[in-house]
Amino acid sequence: MTALVFLDPDYPAGRIADAMTPQLSVLDQGVTRGDGVFESVLYTRSVVRKIDAHLARLRVSADTCDLAIPGEEAWRAAIATAVETFDASTPSEEAVVKLIATRGTEGTAHGTCWVTVSAAPELGRTQRDSGISVILLDRGYDSTVAERSPWLLMGAKTLSYAVNMAALxxxxxxxxDDVIFISSDGIVLEGPTSTVLMAHRDGDVKRLITPTLETGILPGTTQGAIFDAAKAAGWVLGYGPLTPENLMDAEAVWLVSSVRLLTPVNSIDGVGVARDAELHAELTAMVDSIG
Amino acid sequence: MTALVFLDPDYPAGRIADAMTPQLSVLDQGVTRGDGVFESVLYTRSVVRKIDAHLARLRVSADTCDLAIPGEEAWRAAIATAVETFDASTPSEEAVVKLIATRGTEGTAHGTCWVTVSAAPELGRTQRDSGISVILLDRGYDSTVAERSPWLLMGAKTLSYAVNMAALxxxxxxxxDDVIFISSDGIVLEGPTSTVLMAHRDGDVKRLITPTLETGILPGTTQGAIFDAAKAAGWVLGYGPLTPENLMDAEAVWLVSSVRLLTPVNSIDGVGVARDAELHAELTAMVDSIG
Known part of the structure; x- marks a missing residue:
């Protein structure tokens, strides 16, 4: 089952609702315009993981969209109520906590904000071991558009995900299995629901590289946490611009996301990509230690 | 008030529901992913205008998104029930009929489809006379991306409108007041919720010109209907590519849409644009005659 809790000024701990019955207005701009922001957070063994990073990114997304959202304390309270409700009914090793804030019904001054907790999809867990095949798809934007055009909401995690879903x-x-988006000028961007990582061995030096945020991609909370852990473990960190050729030349390539975690890429456009079991094990241990 | 009718196989005329109470699941992919399609249709004096063109475009949008939607008869029946419900409670000179189809809740085989009827916003009617000021904004895509990249859903009217709203x-x-999007290679595209039209006088010849669909813009139902009427009235029709300079050199520029109809542009990026009262009156009469 899915636990559902609305953020509601009248309910300091959040307002519990039944996710299996309709709870949202058809006039909410979250649905009529895809106008809102969200976060997907992993919940394992009583820990809502990287919650600070997710709440910070939700705030940045909302600011980018000129969307007023409740403060962190209201979100933390609603999340606590939601996971408690979920735990009471559904023992689950891994669950997804979703935070959603919409612009609300047209003409109203306040948005609609809620938290759901659902069992994590099985597929993501399988893919962490099996790895995935990806294709490269043109995202249509060039890699400098984000700086020029703030109204494109690059780097904000909005509810307008139709293109991401179409790409998948x-x-x-x-x-x-999945996609890596490429800019119209040939630069590696991100997956539709993930961040791209690649590793290089350079003698004894281990390098971990991800595309630069200047390309307009979403700042990955999992990529950020892995980078912190890898730096502490002596890895050298690097930031793109990366080309598809860079990926093909890497010792290993991953798609990382908060729920699916570290997923190795087996092939790109049908061509095999190197996998490095040792590096994968080391990074997986880091991911597992992220609080 | 807003009338609401769901398409529902158990209710051949559609299922009437209360738009003022929650009717949609928070798990519907229409809201969690902006994953669905829509149409906004003008309803005046008992006529749902250009309904054939809107139903045809809804179908194209759904096909582009691999979204299975009910057949036209189900939509027509629900629309009839919705306008009847609306008329019974709300006398209104102009109303907006919205058709929405989402992918439904994740894991379900069927989407969620509904029709709402609400009073038309006053602002659009005012702007038909006063005209509007627009700014040019880069849409980030080049004018050839639609052909290359079908996963970008260009030309489909999806619920993922966050960028359109941010541009406004x-x-x-x-x-x-409004925006005309320009491609990254400098070609005129469309407004966030409208189609661009411009007119030229060439001696006695009146030319009506709109951007070519090859740029990936949405095919405008109102533009299409005006073009049919103008052709019948002896105008010469033309299709871009257009540049911003072409707009500045025109005898008149309009943004057209189903609800706001024919709205003259007064200025672009602060520079005055010609208005031609005679051409405007002639096209307005055509628009008013569209069934």
Whole structure:
């Protein structure tokens, strides 16, 4: 089952509601305009992971969209109520905590904000071991557009994910599991629901590299946490611009996200990518230690 | 008030519901992913205007998104029930009929489809006479991306409108009423919720010109209907590519949409644009005659 808690000034701990019955207005701009922001957070063994990073990113997304959202304490209280409700009914090793804030019904002064907790999809867990095949798809934007055009909301995690979902469907139709978006000028961006990581060995030096945020991609909370842990473990960190050729030349490539965690890439556009079991094990241990 | 009718196989005429109470699941992918399609249709004096064109475009949008939606008869029946419900409670000169189809709750085989009817916003009617100031904003895509990249859903009217809404907010913050999007290679595209039209006099010849659909813009139902009427009235029709300079050199520029109809542009980026009262009156009469 899914636990649902609305943020509501009349309920300091959040207002529990039944996720299986309708709770949202059809006039909410979250649905009529995809106008809102969200976060997907992993919940394992009583820990809501990287919650500070997720709340910080939710705030940045909301600010980018000129969307007023409640303060962190209201979110933390609602999350606590939601995971408690979830735990009471559903023992689950891994769950997804979703935070959603919409602009609310047109003409109203306040948005609609809620938290859901659901069991994590099985597929993501399988893919952490099996790895995935990805295809490269043009995102249509060049890698400098974010700086020029703030109204494109680059770097904000909005509810307008139709293109991300279409890209994933396109991959599946073509026999692949996932997508890495490329800018129109040939620079590696991100997955539709993930951040790209690659590793290089350089003698004894281990390098961990991710695309630069200047390309307009979403700042990955999991990438950020892995980078912190890898730096502490003596890795050298690097930031793109990366090209598809850089990925093909890497010792290993991953897609990382908060729920699926560290997923190794087996192939890109049908061409095998190196996998490095030792590096993968080391990074997986770091991911597992993220609080 | 807003009338609300869900498409529902158990209710051949549609299922009437109360739009003022929650009717939608917070797990619906229409809100969690902006994953769905829509149409906004004008309802005046008992006529749901251009309904054939809107139903046809809804179908194209759904096909582009691999979204299965009910057949036209189900939509027509629900629309009829919705306008009847609306008329019984709310006398209104102009109303907006909204058709929405989402992908439904994750894991379910069927989407969620509904029709709402609400009074039309006053602002659009005022702007038909006063005209509007617009700014040009980069849409980030080049004008050839639609052909290359079907996963970008160009030409589909999806619920993922966060960027369109952000562009309108950006215009208002900068003292303008609306936006004309430009491609990254400098070609005129469309407004966030409208189609661009311009007119030229060439001796006795009147030319009506709109951007080519090859740029990936949405095919405008109102533009289409005006073009049919103008052709019948002896105008010469033309299709871009257009540049901003072409707009500045025109005898008149309009943004057209189903609800706001024909709205003259007074200025672009603060520079006055010609208005031609005679051409405007002629096209307005055509718009008013659209069934």
């Amino acid at each position: 469907r396109h991959a599946k139709k073509n026999g692949a | 907010r950006h215009a208002k913050k900068n003292g303008a």
